[in-house]
Amino acid sequence: MATLASAAGAPSLGPAKALALIVPAALLAGAFAFEHIGGLYPCEMCWWQRWAHMVALPFALLAWLLGGRLADGGRLLVRLAAAAILASGLIAVYHAGVEADIFEGITQCTSVQSGGSNAELLAQIMAAPIVRCDEVPWSLWGVSMAGWNAILSLLAALFILWMTLRPTRIRR
Numbered sequence: 001m002a003t004l005a006s007a008a009g010a011p012s013l014g015p016a017k018a019l020a021l022i023v024p025a026a027l028l029a030g031a032f033a034f035e036h037i038g039g040l041y042p043c044e045m046c047w048w049q050r051w052a053h054m055v056a057l058p059f060a061l062l063a064w065l066l067g068g069r070l071a072d073g074g075r076l077l078v079r080l081a082a083a084a085i086l087a088s089g090l091i092a093v094y095h096a097g098v099e100a101d102i103f104e105g106i107t108q109c110t111s112v113q114s115g116g117s118n119a120e121l122l123a124q125i126m127a128a129p130i131v132r133c134d135e136v137p138w139s140l141w142g143v144s145m146a147g148w149n150a151i152l153s154l155l156a157a158l159f160i161l162w163m164t165l166r167p168t169r170i171r172r
Helices: 014-036 044-069 075-099 118-127 145-165
Strands: none
Touching: 014 044, 014 075, 014 145, 044 075, 044 145, 075 145
């Protein structure tokens, strides 16, 4: 991995690339673990947050893999990943606001289906839990999962963007 500073003192993009890859991967892993291990199914707005993190991952991965071959060292790709992480954080702010009755939520609910025959799918749909966006299924220290995603995503995105604004040394 690139060193943090060159002889001239300019930092590399390595830490920004790493953070842009680790943050969405870790937050997605946590969300899927809560779903598949903890049994907390996502609501519609939870999925919106996940999609934004899923968009961030390929940008961060491409920046990591191709950064040395690009004229800007992958800076644009890292910024795109940070923008997607920021989008997830902003969606999470709205979602946390819906949970706290600050904003009016959406009227959609989600259900979980896993395939099979038409009769099996219908049975799964009928038995699936209705997941409301305005209810808090889990919290830590009074902060919901959406709240934690908002905090972590916004802080990480802003830090990543700040790291890409500094003059950097591009490793070839």
